[in-house]
Amino acid sequence: MPVSFTVNGRxxxxxxxxxxxxxxxxxxxxxxxxxxxxxxLAQCGACTVHLDGSxxxxxxxxxxxAEGKRxxxxxxxxxxxxxPLQEAWVEVDVAQCGYCQAGQIMSAAALLAEHPKPTDEQxxxxxxxxxxxxxTYLRIRSAIHKAAGQ
Amino acid sequence: MLDxxxxxxxxxxxxxxxxxxxxxxxxxxxxxxxxxNDSFTPNAFxxxxxxxxxxxxxxxxxxxxxxxxSLPMTIAEELDVRWEDVQIEQGDLNPAYGGQVAGGSTGTPxxxxxxxxxxxxxxxxxxAAAAATWGVAESECTTRDxxxxxxxxxxxxxxxxLAARAATLTAPDLRTVALKPxxxxxxxxxxxxSVDTPRIVRGEPIFGIDVTLPGMRYAAFExxxxxxxxxxxxxxxxxxxxxxxxxxxxxxxxxNLSGLLGGVAIVADSWWEAQQARKQLDxxxxxxxxxxxxxxxxxxxxxxxxxxxxxxxxxxxxDVPAALAGAHRTVTADYHYPFLAHATLEPMNCTAWFHDGxxxxxxxxxxxxxxxxxxxxxxxIAPDDVIVHLVRAGGGFGRRLANDYMVEAAWIARQVGxxxxxxxxxxxxxxxxxxxxxxxxxxxGAVSAAGDVTAWHQHFxxxxxxxRFAQGASMSATEFPALFVPNFRLDASVMPSGVPxxxxxxxxxxxxxxxxxxxxDELAHAAGRDPVQMRLxxxxxxxxxxxxxxxxxxGGRMRAVLEAVAQRSGWGRAMPTGRGMGVAFHFSHRGYxxxxxxxxxAADGAVTVHKVWVAGDIGPIIIxxxxxxxxxxxxxxxxxxxxFAQEITVTNGQVDQQHFxxxxxxxxxxxxxxxxVHFVKSDSPVTGLGEPALxxxxxxxxxxxxxxxxxxIRSLPLSQHDLFPAS
Numbered sequence: 001m002p003v004s005f006t007v008n009g010r011x012x013x014x015x016x017x018x019x020x021x022x023x024x025x026x027x028x029x030x031x032x033x034x035x036x037x038x039x040x041l042a043q044c045g046a047c048t049v050h051l052d053g054s055x056x057x058x059x060x061x062x063x064x065x066a067e068g069k070r071x072x073x074x075x076x077x078x079x080x081x082x083x084p085l086q087e088a089w090v091e092v093d094v095a096q097c098g099y100c101q102a103g104q105i106m107s108a109a110a111l112l113a114e115h116p117k118p119t120d121e122q123x124x125x126x127x128x129x130x131x132x133x134x135x136t137y138l139r140i141r142s143a144i145h146k147a148a149g150q
Numbered sequence: 151m152l153d154x155x156x157x158x159x160x161x162x163x164x165x166x167x168x169x170x171x172x173x174x175x176x177x178x179x180x181x182x183x184x185x186x187n188d189s190f191t192p193n194a195f196x197x198x199x200x201x202x203x204x205x206x207x208x209x210x211x212x213x214x215x216x217x218x219x220s221l222p223m224t225i226a227e228e229l230d231v232r233w234e235d236v237q238i239e240q241g242d243l244n245p246a247y248g249g250q251v252a253g254g255s256t257g258t259p260x261x262x263x264x265x266x267x268x269x270x271x272x273x274x275x276x277x278a279a280a281a282a283t284w285g286v287a288e289s290e291c292t293t294r295d296x297x298x299x300x301x302x303x304x305x306x307x308x309x310x311x312l313a314a315r316a317a318t319l320t321a322p323d324l325r326t327v328a329l330k331p332x333x334x335x336x337x338x339x340x341x342x343x344s345v346d347t348p349r350i351v352r353g354e355p356i357f358g359i360d361v362t363l364p365g366m367r368y369a370a371f372e373x374x375x376x377x378x379x380x381x382x383x384x385x386x387x388x389x390x391x392x393x394x395x396x397x398x399x400x401x402x403x404x405x406n407l408s409g410l411l412g413g414v415a416i417v418a419d420s421w422w423e424a425q426q427a428r429k430q431l432d433x434x435x436x437x438x439x440x441x442x443x444x445x446x447x448x449x450x451x452x453x454x455x456x457x458x459x460x461x462x463x464x465x466x467x468x469d470v471p472a473a474l475a476g477a478h479r480t481v482t483a484d485y486h487y488p489f490l491a492h493a494t495l496e497p498m499n500c501t502a503w504f505h506d507g508x509x510x511x512x513x514x515x516x517x518x519x520x521x522x523x524x525x526x527x528x529x530x531i532a533p534d535d536v537i538v539h540l541v542r543a544g545g546g547f548g549r550r551l552a553n554d555y556m557v558e559a560a561w562i563a564r565q566v567g568x569x570x571x572x573x574x575x576x577x578x579x580x581x582x583x584x585x586x587x588x589x590x591x592x593x594x595g596a597v598s599a600a601g602d603v604t605a606w607h608q609h610f611x612x613x614x615x616x617x618r619f620a621q622g623a624s625m626s627a628t629e630f631p632a633l634f635v636p637n638f639r640l641d642a643s644v645m646p647s648g649v650p651x652x653x654x655x656x657x658x659x660x661x662x663x664x665x666x667x668x669x670x671d672e673l674a675h676a677a678g679r680d681p682v683q684m685r686l687x688x689x690x691x692x693x694x695x696x697x698x699x700x701x702x703x704x705g706g707r708m709r710a711v712l713e714a715v716a717q718r719s720g721w722g723r724a725m726p727t728g729r730g731m732g733v734a735f736h737f738s739h740r741g742y743x744x745x746x747x748x749x750x751x752a753a754d755g756a757v758t759v760h761k762v763w764v765a766g767d768i769g770p771i772i773i774x775x776x777x778x779x780x781x782x783x784x785x786x787x788x789x790x791x792x793x794f795a796q797e798i799t800v801t802n803g804q805v806d807q808q809h810f811x812x813x814x815x816x817x818x819x820x821x822x823x824x825x826x827v828h829f830v831k832s833d834s835p836v837t838g839l840g841e842p843a844l845x846x847x848x849x850x851x852x853x854x855x856x857x858x859x860x861x862x863i864r865s866l867p868l869s870q871h872d873l874f875p876a877s
Contacts, residue, residue, distance in 0.1 A: 017393070020420075020422055021422065024420060024421065024422040028368070028420045028421060028422070029420070031362065032353070033353070033354075033355035033357075033359075033360040033362070034352070034353015034354065034355070035353070036357075036359070036495075036496070036544070037359065037497070037573075038495045038496070038497075038576065039576040039809055039810055040575060040576055041576065041809055041810075041811070043809060043810040043811055044495065044810055046495060073353065074351075074352065074353030075352065075353045081348060081351060081352045085351075086351040086352065089347065089350075089351045090343060090347050090348055090351060091343075093341070093343040093344060093347065093776045093777070093780065094347070095214075095344055095346075095347045095350050095351075096214035096215070096216070096344075096780055096781070096784055097213060097214025097494075097495070097496070097542075097543065097544050097545045097546075098214070098344075098346060098347065098350035098357075098542070098544070099214075099357060099494075099495045099496045099544025099545060100495050100544075101350050101351065102350070102351075102353045105351060123818075124818060124819045127818045128817050128818050128819050129817075130818070131495065131810065131815050131817065132495075132818075133493060133494060133495040133544075133545045133547075133815060134214050134545060134784045134788075135783065135784040135786075135787030135788050135791065135816065135821065136780060136783070136784060137787065137817075137818045137821045138783050138821070138823075138824075138825060139780065139783075140818065141818070
């Protein structure tokens with residue numbers, strides 16, 4: 001069944017089962033590999049993307065839920081890696097294995113869109129759904145503050 | 151990888167080489183870049199193009215430990231180029247690079263000198279080329295930032311301009327090349343960001359799971375949930391009729407738990423379709439004979455072994471019974487830690503393509519060489535016909551030292567004759583791991599009236615058969631406090647199991663440090679002695695502990711980190727009610743680490759870690775301080791994560807846990823807000839950092855909980871304990 005939505009500003013129609021998770025449509029149908037599979041159960045946050053600007057776990061979001069909506073993935077956060085969070089992540093040298101970081105950045109981007117100068121409590125609330133197996137949490141917090149100019 | 155001339159140069163370097171090893175086999179040289187005739191390839195690790203582009207090969211698997219950055223840094227330093235001018239390229243599996251393993255924190259110590267020599271050899275040849283060009287003595291030439299300078303005539307040439315001439319020179323004997331004095335380092339010792347981070351933050355496809363080949367199919371593989379079982383029958387026809395399914399077939403598999411096991415492979419146009427079809431799978435399994443095994447059974451067997459005569463005595467020094475009989479006080483306690491999974495965030499995966507008689511693999515593995523051997527043996531093809539591309543792994547932690555997913559992908563791909571990406575689900579990953587083996591310990595210790603440890607008797611029980619410990623379950627006869635307590639005995643008993651076990655970050659140490667450093671704390675309190683003072687007395691004056699002729703433990707280095715962490719943490723200050731500090735130290739993977747934890751236990755029993763202080767000694771130089779601090783912070787939180795609520799249990803031969811819901815990782819809010827990382831520089835070899843900072847944090851927190859509540863934690867995880875303070 002065709003489902004139409006925009007991905008990173010580009011109109012897209014895919015003909016897949018409506019219950020197919022958005023994650024797999026992005027990764028394997030549209031070849032956008034930046035969004036990661038960690039658990040398939042919305043437990044880890046590695047698959048976080050924005051749906052009409054709000055963070056969702058794409059592994060547990062059927063593609064049908066994206067009909068007519070705007071999907072933003074890590075590839076579309078900026079044209080050239082210049083989003084303040086992307087720059088802060090590089091400057092703070094956050095990543096170890098790096099596998100979770102796309103999801104971390106997408107959660108953080110939604111946070112900054114709502115709270116440009118987040119408190120630690122707001123960071124806690126926004127970021128607690130994103131696991132980092134390498135445990136780079138201290139640098140994640142620090143990079144968010146840096147991106148917020150704090 | 152190398153052109154023909156580069157290939158010959160590699161051989162020349164190998165003639166006197168420390169590591170450049172054998173020939174670069176042309177069959178394995180994949181995707182050779184187009185190199186102009188003016189390029190210079192002094193050895194397998196360096197390419198300098200005529201336009202001045204410098205490419206350095208990262209030889210080891212990158213799993214998040216930072217070697218893709220730190221090892222090329224050492225080459226770039228001695229080559230004398232600017233780091234920002236260097237391009238880093240991941241090397242594939244290739245004998246020209248020497249060993250390619252991410253394990254045991256060995257990447258730094260084994261490569262530190264050879265890779266610097268490889269860089270220095272390139273620099274020396276460029277200097278020779280410049281000197282010959284100018285007709286001056288090499289000794290009059292200097293290098294800086296990718297150029298050779300001749301100060302007397304005020305001339306300089308870039309490395310690119312010298313490449314063609316340098317390529318005609320014979321590579322020097324690596325043993326003879328001069329290395330920079332550390333005072334002249336401009337790259338080593340500087341905080342440098344991980345080379346892949348700019349690509350990671352843009353979501354570029356650089357992980358194993360991201361590999362895509364033309365015409366690629368996707369595979370799911372259902373193995374028997376009971377370890378070692380095989381397929382008797384499966385509804386393959388029904389599965390083949392499912393949407394998108396291209397093939398469904400039984401894999402017989404063998405009996406080696408580290409190899410190809412029996413199961414059903416489903417190959418589809420997308421992985422999601424393969425997984426959907428898998429939900430309809432109806433398999434009749436043939437037992438592998440382990441369905442009666444389980445955690446409760448193992449615990450009973452461990453109790454029986456504990457009550458009986460130990461199977462083996464690994465070490466016996468002095469006279470333990472006499473020391474116990476004459477002791478001021480003795481303490482006996484039993485300790486236990488559970489099976490653990492690795493839970494890398496990127497589930498196991500591998501992409502395979504059998505073509506032209508060769509098996510080509512893209513594998514996020516820590517151990518590509520052993521993977522190649524396993525694939526060759528299992529498929530009955532020559533190792534030279536197995537090509538392995540190293541791709542970035544989304545975490546390793548020891549899981550990817552095993553290559554079961556590689557051989558599964560290879561087997562499935564050969565059968566379907568098309569490129570195949572095998573991907574495990576989170577549940578597959580949790581239930582088919584090589585688990586950190588559970589262990590049980592009984593300890594009896596004695597302290598003198600002066601408060602010194604006079605006797606230590608430990609009986610260790612884990613898995614294995616006869617004199618062989620199961621993988622990851624061994625304990626060394628020199629494990630601390632061996633050689634530091636005059637009357638010492640270490641016994642071991644093992645039981646067989648069908649649970650696959652393996653190496654988890656700081657293997658052995660991640661359980662043993664909990665036991666020994668908690669028990670030392672018990673002895674300190676029995677003696678009425680401060681835990682830091684007790685440990686300093688146990689270490690004694692700085693000395694090398696010798697096991698026969700072999701130095702096994704530098705007590706002086708451990709004293710230094712212990713004193714440093716005590717000082718930095720303000721050890722001994724008064725703490726509020728319900729809050730305490732705990733200390734522990736541990737030596738593993740050539741590194742000496744002491745850590746202090748400040749933690750509180752709330753009225754509802756919730757444990758909060760406020761701050762952790764770490765002092766470590768891994769030699770005189772920290773190659774990349776940015777990554778080093780990151781690794782230590784990660785190790786500390788990883789250790790806390792393990793001890794808070796992680797436990798793998800087995801019932802009827804199958805693992806009970808499935809995902810992060812029942813095998814939880816610490817989250818941002820549960821992690822300490824502050825970790826103080828301090829390196830003590832010592833005049834000793836440069837060593838690795840992926841693992842040794844992890845073990846001490848576990849007993850340090852247990853000791854802090856004791857300081858806060860008076861409760862002694864003798865088994866993990868903490869979630870099993872009701873820490874509600876006694877009224």
